[in-house]
Amino acid sequence: MTLxxxxxxxxxxxxxxxxxxxxxxxxxxxxxxxxATLSGKTTLMQLMGGIEKPxxxxxxxxxxxxxxxxxxxxxxxxxxxxxxxxxxxxxxxxIASPLRLQKxxxxxxxxxxxxxxxxxxxxPMLSRKPNELSGGQQxxxxxxxxxVKDSDLILLDEPFANLDFKLREExxxxxxxxxxxxxxxxxxxxxEPSEALLLGGNTVxxxxxxxxxxxxxxxxxxxxxxIKSANxxxxxxxxxxxxxxxxxxxxxxxxxxxxxxxDGEYTLGIRPHHVYPKKNNEKFFEITGQVSxxxxxxxxxxxHFKLKENEWVSQSHGVHNFNLxxxxxxxxxxxxxxxxxxxxxxxxx
Amino acid sequence: MAKVKLxxxxxxxxxxxxxxxxxxxxxxxxxxxxxxxxxxxxxxxxKTTILNxxxxxxxxxxxxxxxxDKDVTNLSPLDRNIGQVFQFPVIYDTxxxxxxxxxxxxxxxxxxxxxxxxxxxxxxxxxxxxxxxNRASGLTADGKQKISLGRGLVRSDVNVLMFDEPLTVIDxxxxxxxxxxxxxxxxxxxxxxxxxxxxxxxxxxFADQVVVMYEGVIVQIGTPTELFETPxxxxxGHFIGSPGMNxxxxxxxxxxxxxxxxxxxxxxxxxxxxxxxxxEIGVRPEFIKFSSTGLPAEVKNVSDIGRYKVVECLVSxxxxxxxxxxxxxxxxxxxxxEFNSNYTKIYQxxxxxx
Numbered sequence: 001m002t003l004x005x006x007x008x009x010x011x012x013x014x015x016x017x018x019x020x021x022x023x024x025x026x027x028x029x030x031x032x033x034x035x036a037t038l039s040g041k042t043t044l045m046q047l048m049g050g051i052e053k054p055x056x057x058x059x060x061x062x063x064x065x066x067x068x069x070x071x072x073x074x075x076x077x078x079x080x081x082x083x084x085x086x087x088x089x090x091x092x093x094x095i096a097s098p099l100r101l102q103k104x105x106x107x108x109x110x111x112x113x114x115x116x117x118x119x120x121x122x123x124p125m126l127s128r129k130p131n132e133l134s135g136g137q138q139x140x141x142x143x144x145x146x147x148v149k150d151s152d153l154i155l156l157d158e159p160f161a162n163l164d165f166k167l168r169e170e171x172x173x174x175x176x177x178x179x180x181x182x183x184x185x186x187x188x189x190x191x192e193p194s195e196a197l198l199l200g201g202n203t204v205x206x207x208x209x210x211x212x213x214x215x216x217x218x219x220x221x222x223x224x225x226x227i228k229s230a231n232x233x234x235x236x237x238x239x240x241x242x243x244x245x246x247x248x249x250x251x252x253x254x255x256x257x258x259x260x261x262x263d264g265e266y267t268l269g270i271r272p273h274h275v276y277p278k279k280n281n282e283k284f285f286e287i288t289g290q291v292s293x294x295x296x297x298x299x300x301x302x303x304h305f306k307l308k309e310n311e312w313v314s315q316s317h318g319v320h321n322f323n324l325x326x327x328x329x330x331x332x333x334x335x336x337x338x339x340x341x342x343x344x345x346x347x348x349x
Numbered sequence: 350m351a352k353v354k355l356x357x358x359x360x361x362x363x364x365x366x367x368x369x370x371x372x373x374x375x376x377x378x379x380x381x382x383x384x385x386x387x388x389x390x391x392x393x394x395x396k397t398t399i400l401n402x403x404x405x406x407x408x409x410x411x412x413x414x415x416x417x418d419k420d421v422t423n424l425s426p427l428d429r430n431i432g433q434v435f436q437f438p439v440i441y442d443t444x445x446x447x448x449x450x451x452x453x454x455x456x457x458x459x460x461x462x463x464x465x466x467x468x469x470x471x472x473x474x475x476x477x478x479x480x481x482x483n484r485a486s487g488l489t490a491d492g493k494q495k496i497s498l499g500r501g502l503v504r505s506d507v508n509v510l511m512f513d514e515p516l517t518v519i520d521x522x523x524x525x526x527x528x529x530x531x532x533x534x535x536x537x538x539x540x541x542x543x544x545x546x547x548x549x550x551x552x553x554x555f556a557d558q559v560v561v562m563y564e565g566v567i568v569q570i571g572t573p574t575e576l577f578e579t580p581x582x583x584x585x586g587h588f589i590g591s592p593g594m595n596x597x598x599x600x601x602x603x604x605x606x607x608x609x610x611x612x613x614x615x616x617x618x619x620x621x622x623x624x625x626x627x628x629e630i631g632v633r634p635e636f637i638k639f640s641s642t643g644l645p646a647e648v649k650n651v652s653d654i655g656r657y658k659v660v661e662c663l664v665s666x667x668x669x670x671x672x673x674x675x676x677x678x679x680x681x682x683x684x685x686x687e688f689n690s691n692y693t694k695i696y697q698x699x700x701x702x703x
Contacts, residue, residue, distance in 0.1 A: 036520045037490070135392065164391045164547045166588055192521050197654040221655055236525050273656040273675070293529045293536075295554035298577025299590065299635060302554065304529050313525075315656070317635075317674075319574050324536060 001027035001062055003048060003153060003185050008057030010043055017043045019210045020057065025185050025202075030176060032196040032217060033189040035206030035232060041189040044206065045155045048187060049076045061152065077146035078155040081162055083138040085130040091117075091141050092126040098149040116144045119178060136167040143171075147178060154179075156188045160195075172198055193235040197221060205232050227344040230269050236302065238269045238338075239312040253307070255285045257334050261347065267340040272315035274336040277303060277322075284331035294322040305330065350541045351416040351508040353380040353403065358412035360398055366410065372398055374565045376412070380509075383539040385532070387556035389546060391588070394562040396545050400511055403543070405429050416508045432507040436514040438493035440500070442486035446477055449485050450499050457506075471499045474534055491523045498527070502534055512544045516551060528554060549589050553577075561585050577633075578692060583699045586631045592659060592670045595637070599630045599695065606630070606695065609664050611644045614690035617702040622695065629696045634659065634672040636692040639680050643687035644669075651679055662686060 003025045010018040018040050025031050025048075033041040046052040048059070050071040059067045066074060077098075085094050092113055099109045117123045120140045130138050139159060146154055160168040176199060179186050190196060196203050196217055203217040205228075213220050213229045224230035230238050243252050243266050250259045252268065276284065289305035289312060296302075301320040304313050305328075314330055322328065339347045358376035373395045380386050388396045401407040403414060405426035413422040421429055432453075440449050450468045459467075472478045475495050480488075485496060494515065501510055512531075516524050532555060535542055544555050552559050553573040561569045561576065561584075568582040569575075580586035586594030599608045601622055606613050608630055615630065622628065646662040646669060660671045660679055669686060673679050695702040 036522070165549060165591075166391060166547075166593075169591055194654060198652060200652065218653060231522075235521050237522055271656070293532050295529070295532065296573055297550060297553040298573035298575075299633075 001152065001183060001185065002060075004060040004063075005048070006058040006060065008047055008054040008059060010047060010052065011055045017209055018047065018054075021211050023204065023211065023214060025187070027183050027185055028179070028181075030179065030186045030188060030199055030201030032199060032201060032203040033187060033206055034191075034193065034196045034203050036191060038208075039206040040209040041206055042157055043209075044204075045078075045157055045187055045189055049078060049153060049155050050074055051078070075149075075152045076155065077149065077151040077153075079139075079142050079146045079157065079159045081158040083130075083135065083142050083162070085138060085141050085145075087130055090127050090129060091122055091133070094130065094141050095122075095126075095144045095148055098145060102149065112148050116148045120144050120147075120174075136163055136171070139163060140171070143178075150182070151184060154184055154186045156186065158189055158191070161190075175199065176201075193221075193233050196233070203233075205229050207232060224338070224346055226346055227267060227269065227340045230338060230340075230346070234271060236272045236313045236315060238271060239275060239307075239310070240267055240269050241307060241310045241312075242266070243268045252285075253287045255287065257285065259339070261339060265342060266347070267342075267344070269338040269340060270332055270336060272302070272313040274333045275312065275314040275316075276331045276333070277301065277314055277316055277320045277328075279331045281331075281333070283334070285334050286329050286331055288327060289330055290327050291322045291324055293324065294320075296321075303330075350382050350505075350539070352382045352418070353509050353541060353543070354378070354415040354418070355399070355403075356413045356415060358399075358402065358409050358414075360395075360402065360407070360409045360411075371410075372565045373402075373409070376567060378560060378567070378570070380541060380543065382417075382541055385535050385542050385544070385555060385557050387544045387546065387552035387559045388562065389549060389552040389559050389588075390562035391547055393564075395565045396562055397513065399562075400513055400543070400545055403429075403509070404431050404433060404511065430506065430508050432501040432504055432510040434497050434501040434510070434512045434515045436517050438490065438497045438518075440485050440493055440496050442484070444485060445482055446472070446485055446488075446496060447481040449496050450477075450481075450503055453500055453504050457504075467503050467505075471503050474537065475499050475530060491519045491527065494519060495527065495530075498531065498534075502538065502540070505538065505540075507540070509541045509543060512542065514546050514548075515544075516546075516548075524551075531555065549591070553589070561588065563588075579694070579701065580631065581701050583629065583631060583696050586633070586696075590633055590635075592634055592672075594631045594633045595669050596696070597630045597632075597664075597667055597669065599628050601628055601695070609644060609667070613644070613688060613693065615688075615693045615695050616691055617695035619695075619702075621702045622697055626697045627699070629699075630688075630693060631696050631701070632688045632693045634670040636689040637669070637671045637686050638689075639671070639673075639678075639684050640687040641685060643685035646684055646686050648680055648682055648684050 005023045007020045007022055009020045035041050047054050095113045096109050122140055160171055200217050203220050204211055205213040213225045221233055243250050245261045246263050249256050289307045291305045293304045296319055302315050303322055341347055355376050355378045360373040361370040363370050390396050402409050413420050451464050454464045472481055546552050563584045569585045576589050583596050597608050606615055646664045649663050650661040652659050656675050658673045662669045
C-alpha cells in the first residue's frame with residue numbers, strides 16, 4: 001500500500017499554498033508533517049485525503065490515480081485539533097458510526113467497538129454522551145472513531161494541541177502503539193519538533209508551502225539538508241554564528257580547531273544542549289558570552305547569552321546559577337557542530 | 350505593585366454546598382511584592398477560579414483576598430486595579446500598535462508625555478519600536494499577543510499582573526522568545542506577576558515559586574528545583590517532569606525497603622511511617638541508571654528524542670522509565686536498575702515521607 005504525490009501543487013486565487021511536491025508514503029508508517037503555523041500542513045493533508053483537489057499534479061493510491069476520486073469514495077479518517085463528535089450519540093454510538101455506514105453486522109460492530117475502546121481506555125465511558133467527558137476523553141473518542149474502521153489513510157491534524165500537557169504526553173506515547181501491525185498510512189501534523197522526535201517514523205519538514213526535507217525523523221534531526229531544516233527542527237532554536245576557515249582551521253571567538261573544509265566563510269550551528277556551562281570534558285572549547293536571561297526548570301538550566309551579536313542558548317542538566325548581565329565562559333562540544341555554506345546547505349565538516 | 354495574600358479561601362459554584370461541592374479547598378498563598386509566580390495544574394484543578402477570585406469576577410464562598418494587608422474581598426474588579434493578559438490576544442484591530450499600547454494609560458488620564466515615554470519603553474523591550482505606527486490588524490497571532498503583553502505591562506500602577514495561559518496560541522520557536530522577553534520584563538520592572546498554566550515548562554522556567562494544584566487543593570508550593578528534587582505528593586512527581594516520576598509499590602519491614610523483592614535504599618526516614626498506609630517508592634527517570642547490580646528489569650522500548658533517550662523497562666508488570674543522555678549506551682533485553690538513593694523517596698498514602 002502506497003500513497004504517492006506526483007508534483008502536486010495548490011494555488012488559491014493567485015496565492016501559492018503548496019509548491020510542487022512529490023512524496024511517497026508507505027503502509028504501516030507514521031509520517032509527521034512538521035512546520036510552523038501557516039506552513040501548509042493542513043492543506044497538504046487535505047490534498048492527500050482528497051478533501052481539497054490539487055491545482056496541478058497527480059495523487060496515486062496503490063498505483064491507481066485517485067486525484068479526482070471524492071473523499072467519500074476513499075477509505076480515509078481524519079481527526080482535527082477541535083474534538084468533533086456527535087453530541088447526541090453515546091461514546092459507543094460515536095465509535096460505531098463509521099461501521100454502521102458500512103452496514104457491518106451488529107456482532108462485528110460490537111466486537112470492534114469494544115476492542116478499540118479497550119485500547120483507548122474508554123470502556124467505562126461507552127454509555128456516556130460526549131459533553132459528560134473531559135477534553136482528553138472526547139479526543140480519544142474522536143480517535144477511536146478514526147481507528148475503528150481500518151482506514152487506508154489516517155490524517156491527524158494537531159490532534160493533541162488543545163489538550164493538557166500531561167494528557168498530550170500520555171496520548172503521544174500510546175499513539176504509535178495503536179497503529180502497530182495495522183495496514184495504515186498515518187499522517188500527523190504538528191508544530192512541535194519534540195513531538196516529531198517522540199513519535200519517530202518519517203518527517204516531512206514544511207516551510208511556507210514548500211517541503212524542505214523528507215526522511216526518517218532521526219536522520220533529519222541529525223543530518224539536516226540545510227540551515228532551514230535545522231532551524232525548523234530545533235527547540236530551543238539552533239545556535240548560529242559566522243566562522244571563517246583558512247588552511248583547514250576554523251576560528252570562533254578566541255578558539256581554533258581543525259576542519260576539513262575549503263577556505264571561506266561558513267555558518268556554524270550547534271544545538272543548545274551541546275553548549276555547556278561547565279567544562280565536563282577536556283575536549284570542550286571555551287567561548288565567552290554575556291548572560292541575558294537564565295531559566296531554571298528544576299531539572300535543567302537554560303541560559304540565554306550573547307555571543308558577539310548572536311543570541312545563543314545553553315541547555316544543561318541540573319541547576320546552574322548565573323547573574324544577569326555577567327560575562328562568563330561556556331563550553332562547546334566541537335564534534336557536535338553543524339556547518340553550512342553561504343547558501344545555507346549542510347556540509348559535512 | 351502589591352503583596353497578594355489569599356487567606357483560607359474556599360469556593361463552591363453551588364449555594365449551600367456539601368463538602369464534595371467545593372472546587373477550592375483551604376487555599377492559603379502569600380505572594381510577595383515584585384515576585385514572579387506560577388499557578389500550575391491540569392484543567393479542572395481550580396487555577397482559573399483562583400484567578401477570577403483575585404480579579405474580583407467571582408466572590409469566594411469563604412475566605413479573603415488581601416493586597417498589601419488590605420482586605421479587597423468586597424471590592425469590584427475595577428477598584429482592585431489589576432492587569433490581565435489572556436490566552437487569546439485582546440487588542441483593537443483598527444488602532445495602531447502605538448495606540449493599542451497607549452490605550453490603558455489614556456483611559457486612566459495620564460498625561461501624554463508620560464504615556465509616550467512608557468509606550469516607547471515597552472515597545473523597545475518587545476521589539477515593536479519599528480512597527481508602532483502600523484495598524485494592528487495586519488499582524489500575526491504572535492505579533493498580536495506581544496501587544497497584549499505590552500498592554501498588560503505598560504501600567505506600573507497595577508497591584509498585580511496576571512497571565513492566563515498567554516503562550517498557548519504561539520508556535521514553539523516564538524514561545525521561546527516571548528517567554529524570555531516576559532522574564533526580562535519582570536527583571537526590568539519588578540511587577541508582581543502571576544502566571545497560570547497547565548504547561549510545566551512554562552511555569553517552571555518563568556516563576557521563582559510555583560503553586561501546584563490538584564482537584565481544588567494546593568499539593569505543593571516550592572521553587573522549580575524543590576518541585577523537581579523533592580515532590581511532596583505523588584501527583585507533583587507525576588505532573589512535573591517529562592516523563593514524570595516513577596511510582597512503584599513497595600514493602601517496608603524493620604529497616605528494609607523492598608520493591609519487587611529487591612532491597613532499595615531511600616532517603617526517607619522509616620521512623621515516620623505508620624502501619625496500615627499505602628506505601629510507594631517515587632524515583633524520577635533522571636535518577637535511575639543502568640548498572641551491574643540493582644533491580645532486574647526487561648528493556649521494552651527506547652525512544653530517542655535527540656538530547657536524551659527515554660527507556661521503558663518492565664519489572665513484572667510495572668513500567669519503569671529511565672532517562673539516558675545522548676551518546677550513552679542502552680542495554681538490550683535485560684538490565685539492572687540502580688536508584689540514586691538521595692532522590693528516592695517513600696510516599697505514604699501519596700504524601701512524601703521526609
